[in-house]
Amino acid sequence: MSEDDRLTREGAKGLILDSSALYCGKDLPTEHELIISPGVALELERHGMKERLELLLATRIKVLSPDKTALAKVMEVSRKSGDSRRLSATDKEILALALDLGYELVTDDYSVQNVASILRIPCRGLDQRGISRVIVWESRCVGCGKRFPAETEECDICGSSTKTTIKKSQKRSAAK
Numbered sequence: 503m504s505e506d507d508r509l510t511r512e513g514a515k516g517l518i519l520d521s522s523a524l525y526c527g528k529d530l531p532t533e534h535e536l537i538i539s540p541g542v543a544l545e546l547e548r549h550g551m552k553e554r555l556e557l558l559l560a561t562r563i564k565v566l567s568p569d570k571t572a573l574a575k576v577m578e579v580s581r582k583s584g585d586s587r588r589l590s591a592t593d594k595e596i597l598a599l600a601l602d603l604g605y606e607l608v609t610d611d612y613s614v615q616n617v618a619s620i621l622r623i624p625c626r627g628l629d630q631r632g633i634s635r636v637i638v639w640e641s642r643c644v645g646c647g648k649r650f651p652a653e654t655e656e657c658d659i660c661g662s663s664t665k666t667t668i669k670k671s672q673k674r675s676a677a678k
């Protein structure tokens with residue numbers, strides 16, 4: 503660990519950014535170390551933001567890959583809450599990075615915020631404060647309406663596809 507890394511870890515906390523945090527053209531916070539995942543870098547390139555990405559990488563932002571253990575934990579929790587289907591591989595990466603580094607996550611994606619909340623990862627939206635409720639999802643058949651665990655994609659009664667809906671929503675317990 504370099505002197506700089508040590509200072510960052512002990513001093514001002516870093517932020518993990520999702521793609522939307524970089525799309526919106528807002529000024530990025532200056533007082534934090536800024537981290538993105540390889541998937542976020544790829545999404546920016548795909549959306550024609552290669553030049554912006556290169557500029558950011560040259561100046562302020564680091565790309566880090568998440569730790570496998572943290573990624574496995576994110577997978578497990580998102581499967582349980584039913585968010586797994588709503589999360590992209592990139593979403594899971596940034597959650598795992600935030601979990602691993604203990605950094606705050608910046609995202610407007612509701613499912614990312616939901617899983618962050620369950621894992622007690624500090625999380626803020628671009629325009630709003632963090633969520634105050636935790637949602638548990640379930641799947642419902644679009645044909646016959648039968649309910650399933652959130653991961654079920656096809657109805658075993660009528661063969662129709664399912665959509666995820668809110669099973670329950672509960673007030674988030676105060677974070678430590």
Ligand SMILES: [Zn+2]
Nearest residue numbers: 643646657660
């Ligand atoms: Zn059905």
